[in-house]
Amino acid sequence: MEPIILAYLGIVLMVGLSGIGSAYGVTICGNAAVGALKKNPGASGQYIGLSALPSSQGLYGFVGYFLLSAYLIPGITWYAAAAIFGAGFGLGLVAFFSSIRQAQVCANGIVAIGGGHNVFGTTMVLAVFPELYAILGLLVLILISGLIPA
Secondary structure (H helix, E strand, O other): OOOOHHHHHHHHHEEEEHHHHHHHHHHHHHHHHHHHHHHHHHHHHHHHHHHHHHHHHHHHHHHHHHHHHOOOOOOOHHHHHHHHHHHHHHHHHHHHHHHHHHHHHHHHHHHHHHHOOHHHHHHHHHHHHHHHHHHHHHHHHHHHHEEEHH
16 A cells, blocks of 8 residues: 555545534534524524534534645655555544534534523633644644645
8 A cells, every 4th residue: 555545545534524513513513503493593603602512523624635735745754655655544533522512512502592581692602612622633734744744
């Protein structure tokens, strides 16, 4: 196996897992929003705002691709390929799970808002906590990319 295959596998896992997690997350929130609209249609803006939050993790995978794409060259070393695989897989996995867990927090907030409770601000703050781990995953990818020899 060529080392570039390992590097591309890391990229595929990073973009794929982060994108799947975000798609799944916004679906969780969208389902909650549709139900909440039946009870409180006046808060649709809040539902949309909370529903959009899990989409950011997919963007982190996309950003990771641009940070690592310069290293995807035909003569890549096994060291660089392993670093790209590890960083990509790590970010992909963390983004996948953090977007789903963030969506669950947001969906609970949407249901509460639909029930007439004023919890939008609190839900936004609580939804930041799972996102922090995806941000840390992206920061680790940035640090690793700085150590990959050109």
